[in-house]
Every structure is written in C-alpha cells, then in structure tokens.
Amino acid sequence: MSSDWRLTTLGQICSAQAGAIQTGPFGSQLHTSDYKKIGIPVVMPTNIGDGDIDVNGIARIGQNDVERLGQHKLQLDDIVFSRRGDVTKNALIRAHEVGWLCGTGCLKVRLGTNSIAAPKFVSYYLRLPGIKEWLIRHAVGATMPNLNTGILSAVPIRLPPLGVQNNIADMLGSLDDRITLLRETNSTLESIAQAIFKSWFVDFDPVHAKMEGRAPEGMDEATAALFPDGFEESELGLVPRGWRIGSVGDLATLMKGSVNPGLHSKTIFEHFSLPAYDNNQQPVEESGASIKSNKTPIPDNVVLLSKLNPRIPRIWIPMSCGPNAICSTEFLVFQPTALAGKEFIFCLFSCPLFISKLQQLVTGTSNSHQRIKPDQVSAIRCVLPQPRIAERFQSLAKPIFEKTYVSRLQAKSLNDVRDALLPRLISGQLRIPEAEPVTEGIGA
Numbered sequence: 352m353s354s355d356w357r358l359t360t361l362g363q364i365c366s367a368q369a370g371a372i373q374t375g376p377f378g379s380q381l382h383t384s385d386y387k388k389i390g391i392p393v394v395m396p397t398n399i400g401d402g403d404i405d406v407n408g409i410a411r412i413g414q415n416d417v418e419r420l421g422q423h424k425l426q427l428d429d430i431v432f433s434r435r436g437d438v439t440k441n442a443l444i445r446a447h448e449v450g451w452l453c454g455t456g457c458l459k460v461r462l463g464t465n466s467i468a469a470p471k472f473v474s475y476y477l478r479l480p481g482i483k484e485w486l487i488r489h490a491v492g493a494t495m496p497n498l499n500t501g502i503l504s505a506v507p508i509r510l511p512p513l514g515v516q517n518n519i520a521d522m523l524g525s526l527d528d529r530i531t532l533l534r535e536t537n538s539t540l541e542s543i544a545q546a547i548f549k550s551w552f553v554d555f556d557p558v559h560a561k562m563e564g565r566a567p568e569g570m571d572e573a574t575a576a577l578f579p580d581g582f583e584e585s586e587l588g589l590v591p592r593g594w595r596i597g598s599v600g601d602l603a604t605l606m607k608g609s610v611n612p613g614l615h616s617k618t619i620f621e622h623f624s625l626p627a628y629d630n631n632q633q634p635v636e637e638s639g640a641s642i643k644s645n646k647t648p649i650p651d652n653v654v655l656l657s658k659l660n661p662r663i664p665r666i667w668i669p670m671s672c673g674p675n676a677i678c679s680t681e682f683l684v685f686q687p688t689a690l691a692g693k694e695f696i697f698c699l700f701s702c703p704l705f706i707s708k709l710q711q712l713v714t715g716t717s718n719s720h721q722r723i724k725p726d727q728v729s730a731i732r733c734v735l736p737q738p739r740i741a742e743r744f745q746s747l748a749k750p751i752f753e754k755t756y757v758s759r760l761q762a763k764s765l766n767d768v769r770d771a772l773l774p775r776l777i778s779g780q781l782r783i784p785e786a787e788p789v790t791e792g793i794g795a
Contacts, residue, residue: 356511356779361460362504364473370463372500374434375453376423386410391417393454394425396433397663399440400629402478402527404431404448408663412452423453428470430460430477435497438490439483443474458503468508472516475523476508476777511779518783519776526769526790533762534631537755541701544748548698551578551744552736558582558591577740590734600729603654603685603696607725610648610677612639622646623655623678628665633763634676646677647684654696655682658723661709666700668693670756683725691741694748699733 365371381393390411392398398409417424425431429444434456441460444451453459462470476482485506490496510516550556550569557567561580566572582589585596612620618639627635649655651672657665659681669676678684687693699705708731713721768790775781 356509358507358509360504361473361477361506361508364468364508364510365460365462365504368463368466368468370461372503373422373453373459373461374500375455375457375459376420378455380420381412381416381455385412385416387413390414391451392448393452394431394442394448394457395454396436396440396456398454399431399433399442399457401440402442402474403531404442404444405629408660410454417450417452420452423459425449425451425453425459426461428462428465429453430462430470430474432458432460432498432503434458434499435492435495438486438496438498441474441477443471458498458500460503467513468510469513469516469520471520471524472510472777473508475520475773477506479774479777481774482506509778522776522783522786522790523769523773526765526772530631530762530765530769533758533765537758540751540755540758544694544751545698545701547744547747548695549702551740552699552734553702553704555582555591574743577737577743585734587732587734591736593737595735596732597735598729599685599699599731599733601688601735602691602699602733603687605725605729606647606650606653606684606686608648609645609680611645612637612642612677614639616640618675620646621649621673621676623649623667623669623676623682625657625659625665625679625681628655628657628667631762631766632667632759634669642677645680647680647682649676649678649684650686652693653684653686654693654700655684656700656728657681658683658725658728660721661706661713661723662721664701664706666697668697668752670753683728690735690738692745692749694752695741695744697752698748705731705733 362372388411390413392406393410393412394404395410398404398406425444425448427444427446427449431442431444431453432438433440462468462473486498486502487496489502489505490498491502557570557575557578558580560567561575561578567575567578579592581592583592587596590596612618616639619636620639620642621634622637622642623634627633649669649672653669653672655667655669655678667682685696687696709723709728712723712727714724772781772786772789776783776786
C-alpha cells in the first residue's frame with residue numbers, strides 16, 4: 352500500500368467536508384395513515400440492498416409530508432444505511448432517487464464537498480467484508496443489532512488520493528452498470544411474458560377481438576383458432592366459453608416435506624433462501640453444518656412463492672435443481688400439474704390480481720412479519736384455460752425465461768469478479784492496470 356493512503360474515520364471525513372450523519376425520522380413522525388399507493392418513495396431498511404435500492408414494495412408518501420420532513424430528503428451521492436437488523440447494508444443515492452425520503456430505521460450519510468473523499472469510493476469501502484464485520488461487532492442490542500450516528504462516525508476508512516479513489520470507483524462501477532443492465536434486460540423479458548399472460552388469461556383480449564370480428568393481435572391464425580369467440584357466466588364473472596373455474600391446486604401441487612441439513616453436516620446443499628433470491632436469484636451452496644434450521648426439499652420443475660410479506664412479491668423459478676436442493680420454509684414449493692407449466696404458474700403468481708388476493712389472506716399485524724397460510728394459497732379460485740392454450744403459452748414463455756436464466760448466470764459472474772476485486776483494489780493490494788485484464792470479456 353502506498354504511503355499516501357491516509358487512515359481516517361467516516362465522521363472525520365464528514366467534518367472535513369461539511370457533511371453530516373443523520374438518523375431518519377422517528378416512527379412518531381410518519382404514521383401508517385401517511386403512506387399512499389402513489390407518491391414519493393420512502394427508503395426503509397428492507398429496500399436497501401448491497402449498494403443499491405430495491406423499489407419492490409417500497410413505501411410512498413405525499414409531497415406535503417416530504418416537505419414537512421424536508422431534512423430527511425435524499426440528495427445525490429448520499430449513502431443510506433440500515434440502522435437496525437442487517438446493519439451492513441448501504442446504498443448510494445443515484446440521480447433518479449434524488450428527492451426520495453430517508454425512512455424510519457435508516458441513517459443518512461452526507462459526505463459534503465467531496466474535497467478529500469469521493470462518495471462512490473466510500474460507498475464501496477463500506478461494503479468491504481472487514482467493514483461489515485466491524486459494524487456487526489460494534490452494533491448495539493442483544494436481540495436485534497442497531498447502529499447510531501456515533502458508531503457510524505467511528506467507522507475506520509483508509510483513503511488514497513482523490514484521483515485513485517475515482518479510478519477505483521469507476522472500475523467497480525462499470526461492473527455494477529453491466530450487472531444492472533442484465534437485470535433490467537431480465538425485467539423487460541419477464542414483463543413481455545407477463546403481458547402475454549395478462550392479455551390471454553386475465554383480460555381475454557383474443558376472445559374480445561373474435562367477438563368483434565377482428566383477428567387477435569400479435570398471434571398467428573393457428574393460435575387464434577384456439578380461443579373461443581364468446582363468454583359465459585361463472586362464479587368469477589364472465590370467462591371464455593369452454594373454460595373452467597377451479598383453484599390454484601388444480602394448476603400446481605403444493606409440495607410438502609422437511610429436511611434437517613444439520614444431520615448431514617458434510618453434504619453440500621443448494622440453498623434457495625430469501626437472501627439468495629434478493630441477491631440476483633442465485634442459490635447458495637452451503638454445507639449442512641452451516642444450516643441451522645429445517646428446510647423444504649425442492650424437486651425439479653417447481654415455482655417458489657414466498658409466504659412472507661406478500662406485498663413484496665418473491666416468485667422464483669429454479670431453472671435446475673440438484674439432488675440436494677432445499678429452500679427456506681418461508682417459500683412455498685409448487686409443482687405444476689398436467690394443466691400448466693412452471694412459466695404459466697410464475698406469471699399467475701406475478702399477476703397483480705393474484706398478489707392482491709394473497710394480500711387479503713395475510714395474518715400478523717406487523718408489516719415486516721405478515722404471512723399467508725399455504726393451504727389458503729392452493730384454495731384460491733382462478734380460471735382454468737383450455738389445455739392447448741396453456742401449452743401454446745408455454746411454448747412462447749419458456750424460451751423467454753431460459754434467456755433470463757442465462758443473464759442471471761452472467762450477472763453472477765460479474766458480481767463474483769466485483770466482489771473479488773473490491774477488497775484488493777480498495778486496500779491498495781491491486782492497482783487498476785493489473786485489474787483491467789480480469790474484467791475484460793466477463794458477462795459480455
């Protein structure tokens with residue numbers, strides 16, 4: 352490490368640059384009645400990922416409340432920390448997130464003038480494994496770790512010259528940009544499949560078109576011929592003629608069972624956990640000895656649906672499962688019947704109408720610990736299309752989801768490279784020219 356790297360703390364950086372570390376609003380300042388379906392996003396601990404913000408299920412408030420709590424508005428390059436729970440998480444605020452609110456349970460770090468420290472570099476530094484361990488050791492609270500402004504102020508940081516900071520941040524940022532692009536591509540692909548599903552199985556657009564004497568849009572004649580040209584009454588309202596009403600259980604079987612990985616301490620399990628889902632939907636390989644609770648075994652050809660907090664949908668298609676695949680008991684494991692494929696089930700579970708039905712089934716008063724009962728999901732009433740139409744949808748959707756799987760693997764490769772480079776670059780063990788060959792061609 353060069354002698355021009357200086358040891359300081361996060362608090363000293365803020366003081367030197369006229370910045371500040373601030374706690375988010377207290378719960379008494381934001382009430383349940385303040386939250387709205389449409390409004391300004393409020394960043395809560397559950398929204399903070401490893402460097403970015405996940406808007407899935409994010410809370411929102413009106414502009415008047417934002418102005419009332421103006422001191423908590425987020426600016427470009429602020430760093431937001433989770434104050435409780437997983438205290439290692441932080442996110443750097445980007446241009447499109449300016450004006451959002453730092454929510455209850457968070458801490459906001461504003462570095463100030465950037466005269467000695469670049470926010471992007473500091474954000475990466477705070478994601479170092481050693482710094483995460485430091486935060487866990489110094490957090491207070493026996494049952495749930497908590498941070499405060501004093502603890503964050505004391506975080507040790509070793510700063511290279513500003514130009515070196517920017518170069519390191521640019522290299523790591525380029526990897527993050529490529530990961531983001533792959534995730535956005537996947538989101539677009541899934542949206543295409545879901546749009547087809549909604550058109551065929553929710554809005555019944557092909558049936559409406561044929562009733563009006565029009566050719567259904569976006570499909571060939573053979574596919575259009577599979578749809579009826581009229582509706583009939585049912586317990587769920589008008590449905591395409593010849594289709595049936597049934598339940599989720601007719602389309603997918605809820606798989607039950609339990610395995611105790613601790614009894615197989617040397618076995619390597621493919622663990623589909625909630626954190627793994629949140630981290631680019633990649634299962635983690637763990638030894639049985641490191642897994643401390645019972646899990647649900649996963650057979651091949653299934654869809655996982657989280658029963659925890661359905662307002663934040665977590666729906667996962669494992670593209671392949673090894674013989675020791677397991678998942679968190681917070682996931683429900685559904686295996687398609689002969690009436691549907693896993694891509695159909697995924698789109699059904701992802702449909703806003705279905706998610707709304709799930710939310711009506713929740714138990715528990717806390718927003719962070721609401722759950723749905725497994726058998727109630729299987730009993731949800733739904734429309735059962737003609738098998739040939741479901742098969743035709745599968746033939747369109749399956750290649751789309753196969754592409755998303757390849758993209759997730761590419762994103763994982765980039766993520767692994769970034770995580771390997773991060774501590775070596777930021778500690779000065781590896782210089783930019785030495786790291787450049789490592790990043791070339793990865794995820795291309």
